[in-house]
Amino acid sequence: MAVIETRAITKRFGDGPAAVDGIDLASADGEFLVLLGPSGCGKTTLLRMIGGLEPPTSGDVLIGGRVVTGLPPRARKIAMVFQSYALYPHMSVYNNIAFPLKAAKLPKAEQEKKVAWAAGILGIDPYLQRKPRQLSGGQRQRVALARALVRDPNVFLLDEPLSNLDAQRRASARDELQGFQRQIGTTTIYVTHDQVEAMGMGDRIAVINQGTIRQLGTPREIYDEPADTFVATFLGSPPMNLVPRDDLLIGFRPEQFSPAAGASGAFTTFPFHVHREEYLGAERLVYGETGPTKVVARFPITADVPVETGRTYEFAVPDGDLKIFDAASGLRRPGGAPKLVLR
């Protein structure tokens, strides 16, 4: 068990802008920490630097309080699961799992015991003599996890391990993966671009864009109190509505946007001109404009809100749910919502 830390870590490829730009990040012990961001944001590069596969341009990586920046991967006692699972195609499942143990020169009997243990936890005992190409996607993923598990690593590094599974399999795999991590309690860093995975599995989420951490917090903090407009619009589907007012951006979630008639307490009203409605089974999405700005409202199917396309309604957001951002910097304005004068 160990704490992972990066200090001002930077990676620059060639002359371009930094792929990772001075990130300071520290995990808690045994934590499930998710690095979330769009593709090309630098999250995988950050993970590879932690793993020792990519030398940082500057800055340091610490594992368990020890600087490992200059050390090759094998000296870091880490386990990593790649997006492709990177199973050795020329070895049986058994040999794949035993491979790290051979590197550690463990006695044969010990190896067998450990492989059997890991295979048991992940339920892959029946396939030990197969070759990777004879396995399904889900089975491959479990072999990769078993291989990561056998060596008692300081930390698990997982690089989008679910992205090669089909949608149905993915939901159950999320569940299994999180349960597995809780069971063994090893610090885990998990890279994904999928907000559902991040929200569902992470103890904390680091939202990354253009090589920097935009916000680090629990899923609830990230969703409810976004630190800037990037985080506000990257999470949530559909994302947070942003309405410009002077030098501010007024943000509110689609589910908090509803007819003023039913509103109570302090609220702010917006005119809502309806363009289009989408029926999605459990909920409805209503697309329209307030002034020149496109906004979306979301209603559970149980809420009876009659709207017609082409008409304008008066909608409202409770004042407590308004998030105010600086239009120029995109940063959240500290403090609660100022009293707004809105027509």
Added chain:
Amino acid sequence: MSAGTARAGLPVTVEDQGEDRGRYLLDREGLLGPLLLLPAIAYIAALVGFPLVLAIAYSFSDVIVADQSIDWVGLDNFRAVVKTPNFQNALRNTFLFTIVSQVIVLVMANALAMVLAADFRGKRLVRFLTLLPWTTPIALAVLGWLWLLDNVYSPVDWLLREAGLLGPGTWLGPMGNVYWLSEPSKAQLVVLFVHIWRTLPLATVILLAGLTAIPQDVRDAANVDGAGFWRQLVYIRIPLLLPIMAVAVLFGMVFTFTDMTVVYVLTRGNSDTHVLASLAYFTGVESGSLAQGAAIALFLFPALVGIAVLMLRLARRTETN
């Protein structure tokens, strides 16, 4: 690698960095990369780079087999060589054989590649047979031609005689045999023919690779548009295959241009069939005039550089695509 500037709160243990550096030296890409490349590069530098320099040095000196010390003579070798009719003839032959053979090969290879791209019975056998001229060691393959065109027992002559084209009072003259390799014009024609025969398979398989790489949807679209065989050939196949044709022709040119084996085995350079490469061999090795041999061989170099430049351009173009 900074050894833990403890900016954040956690304590930093700086572990045996000295020992680590030695132990993990080979994990450093900056070191391992050149190290792994070294044997190949050293081999090439020692046994291609150095001899190439030596070849140039020889051609500006008076080295002979009996006296291998290098004394500079400037351009004397080149001047002396260029004047000889043997050299002029070899220069003409080299370019003639190369250009004419590759033009003919290009046409034939396109046809053969189309044949091999189609499906038919016995295709594997046809492919095996048509590749033979390229896969057989060249000296041995040419030996087959030497026997096939024998002065007395050539079966070609026999066929001509049976057809009434050869022999006393016939079209090809009074002799009972053609004597293919004894007269300059015929011998040159034979050398040219053998070059065509030998380089056709390589050009064909290169073109075939290009042909099968034309996406099926392009061909489907052309078929749907109602383009016939010739239209497809002119507007689709040839333009799409142009870069790969250039590759095929360039390789064919290199192999024809620099070859001496065909001439060596067929005629030993008799009947005015010398090319630059064979003349260099006979001058440098059989007559022992190393400097002049090197000078003759060096005439190959500018053309090769030109071909290399063209290839680089092609490679770069395909890279950017």
Added chain:
Amino acid sequence: MDAKKLGARSVLYAAAGFFALFAALPFGWMILTIFKQNTDLYNPQYNPFLYNDPPTLGNIRLLLEDTQYLTFARNTLVVAILVVVITVVATVPAAYSLTRLAGRWGEGLGIGIFLVYLIPPTLLFIPLTRVVADLNVKNTIWAMVLVYPTFTIPFCTWLLMGFFKSIPWDIEEQAMIDGYSRLGAIWRTVIPVSVPGILTVVVFSVALTMHEFVYALAFVTSSNQKTISVGVTTELIRGDVFYWQALMAAAALVALPVALLYNLFLDRFIAGFTLGAVKG
């Protein structure tokens, strides 16, 4: 419509037949000759395409027992094996380095090395004769062992680079994560997965060795040191006495196995020659 299709088919078969005949003509003549008795072969009155006297295996016996063919074959084999070893030892690390460690200039340097393959023996044999003489290997098979890698290394490095590019690299990184050094990871993951590519290198090193003629001709004059290509064309042709049947047997015995090898590995070979202009 059907008539048109029939016409196209017959054009196809006619063309295939023509090209097959064109290419195979000297080889057919070779095979026919091998089994002919002297009395049959050297009679201009006979139809040369028929066996006018019964066929015989005596010529092959002559080749194997009364000539140095087996010595040439053994020399060729020794040279080929050693050239293969040198080539594999030099090209596997080099191609790995160029595809994996050299970054952006790897591809350019790779093309540069490939262009070395285009520098012909006919340009280098004069200075190389001096080099092998200075190294005291002239007139021995060691001269060829030393020099042949100058063309196998450039060509095979290029071939292997194409092969290495298609290998998923994450298994190597995974091996490093799993506790191996980079060299250990290469040895345990990259090499086992690259066996087909390395096999291609072996095959073409052998093939190029069998093909080579100019260096062997220039470096070796003692008949017991010659390889097949040069031995057959210089030693078995003595003055006016040609043992044509034995000569043809000597050629065919080499040509057929080499041709079969080529056919098995043709696609990889062509991938090397097309300079990446065709994505296989």
